[in-house]
Each structure stands twice: as structure tokens, then as C-alpha cells.
Amino acid sequence: MFRFIRTLSVDFINLLFPTLCLGCNRSLDINEKLLCTHCRINLPETGQHRQPYDVTLLNKFGGKVPIEFVASFMYFSKAGIVQKLIHQIKYKGQKEAAKEIAEWYGSQLKAESDLIQDIDVLIGVPLHKSRQQQRGYNQADWIAEGLAEALGVPARTDLLIQKRFKESQTRKNRIERWQNVNTVFAVPNPEEIRGKTVVIVDDVLTTGATIEACAIELLQAGCKSVGVLTLAATHR
Structure with a gap:
């Protein structure tokens, strides 16, 4: 009753x-x-994690930093469904949606891909403290948490920090984006990642400048290798 x-x-x-x-x-x-x-x-899923591995996204980094692999769940296009999802996740408080969708992707990766073998830790691209306080959360951390639950790999929020505020990347070109993020990030305790395989997690991969800056800091701090997983990526 x-x-x-x-x-x-x-x-x-x-x-x-x-x-x-x-x-x-x-x-x-x-x-x-x-x-x-x-x-x-x-959903415009990329299927990039399946064999043979699609290196289209890896080419965004063009040898500038040694990234082991890059894979995204969906293609991002202006005014498309993925842009709507990302907007809800970043600006409308839909952090649980970020985690849920990341779990969908993590389940696919676990069942269908060799890319995620031997991963030691997942790290969301960090926000500056002031930006995170304003938004209330870091969407990249929630995406990393969803992937972590599906993959059985720990997600950490303390291994990489944004030490100074950076402006929004939205209206900047490739060079301006790099200038905006260069020297922004830092690894507070290098011994925590030394010799480990790290995967950087973010919502959308566009030019790759932000992730490139994160990867440089992690590699200089002594991690073994860096991979990248994002919920979405632009076609170019």
C-alpha cells in the first residue's frame, strides 16, 4: 500500500x-x-576510441607535446545538441549530468577500447579558485568522477592547480589561447605523479591549448605519460 x-x-x-x-x-x-x-x-558520437584508433584529435597537438592518446565521446558543433548539453553542464548547474554522461562514455571505453589500460589517475582541467567559487563546481572534475566510476580508476583534484586566473578562451584564436594559458597551471606535489600514467579530462577540446599547457606541467613534473579524454571535441 x-x-x-x-x-x-x-x-x-x-x-x-x-x-x-x-x-x-x-x-x-x-x-x-x-x-x-x-x-x-x-548523439553525434565519435567512436574514436574503437580500433583502429582514430588519430584525428591527436593531430591537434601536432607534436608540440607528447600526448599518448586523445579521444572524445561526441562531436561538438555550434547550435547542436552537444553545445546545448555542454552549456547546461557548465552554466546551468547540471553537474550530475556531466557525471552521468561521462559514465556512459566510460562504460564504452572499458568494453571497447585498449586506450585506457594501465591508467593510474584521472585529472580534470582545474579552474581557478575564484572561477570555481563563482560557478560552484568544476565541470571537468565531475566528468573525471564519472569516468573514474566506470573505469575503476581514481580521479584526483589536488594534483594539478590553476595558480593564476585566466580569461575565457571562447573568443581567442590559437595563439591568443596559448598566451592566455601559458604558465597558468602548476603541479604542487610532483612526487605524487612521478612515474604515473595520467589522463587529463575536460568538457570540450577545441584548439587544445589549455590541455597542452596542463600536459607540459605534468610531464615536466615527472609523470610517465599523458592521455586525454573529453566529452566533446570540435571537428577541426
């Missing part, structure tokens, strides 16, 4: 305050989560 009443209460609440799809804003059915079935099926 109690279970029946609880079910009715949940249904009534959902009727008054329906959960909406983060992609199309349609009311979700009871068995749908975050995205409606149509949006979930039509």
Missing part, C-alpha cells in the same frame, strides 16, 4: 514538474534519464 501511494506521489510530482530532456526540452518519460530516447540515439 505504501509503495502504491509513493508511486502515485512521484507520478503526481512529475506531472506538475516534469523532468525535461537536456537536448530538446521535451518532457522525459519515466524510463528516460537526462535525454529523451530520440536525442540519446542521435
